[in-house]
Amino acid sequence: MVAQNIIFGFIASIVALSAFRTVTTRNIVHAALYLVAVLAGLGALYVMLTAEFVATTQFLVYIGAVMVLFLFGIMLTRAPLGHLDDLTGKQWPVALGVATTLGAVLIYALVDAFHAAELPTDPVIYRTADVGDSVFSTYLIPFEAVSVLLLAALIGAVVLARKD
């Protein structure tokens, strides 16, 4: 239990710090790299939450595919590399106020609702096979809808981005 909490604290502080740097750094490629740190840390936390398949998908889809797309986006828009001073707009104090207020309300509500609730010490473990069973039985129609959505997104992206 103590070891779990220490590991959680370590990973969570990496995730929170990297997320903070993602939205504050002045170098756009560094922001992408900090985002990789956030996503990898969250993948580790998903393993702690006994969601092995979601963790694997997180690594494959987010750190593999989505980050490559982001780097392509950075390159194709010819973002000036290196230290930039104009990545954050003049309205950042307002944004900070909104985010802090939202955070305060959310954390107050969470502490109020779950203040010392423990995760089950002997949880029901769902393996990858169970996830597959569930996706192809209970959630078959949403799954097919998601595949149509992905096809539509793919076609949409090609139509938007082609040159003519």
Place this chain on the structure above:
Amino acid sequence: MLVNQFLILGAVLFCTGVYGVLARRNAVMVLMSIELMLNAVNINLLTFGLVVGSISGQVFALFTIAIAAAEVGVGLALVLLIYRNRSNIDVEELDLMHG
């Protein structure tokens, strides 16, 4: 482990994402902040799935990941289109609807 450890981390990540969406000027950075918010949702789904002992949390997290991938694809295509038409992707200069 407490339920709140994970939920508060999710809340902090979500607020960081909100700050990024509102404060950043580069459209690619705005999309990155949206990814932070989507991941915050995922951690909540998995935590509640574990608390309730249901597999739905994991399945919904997978759907969120798929939708996030589609969103990034279309979003970056839009950013490229904006870049091609206006040769910069500063969201503050996209003020065509400003009266």
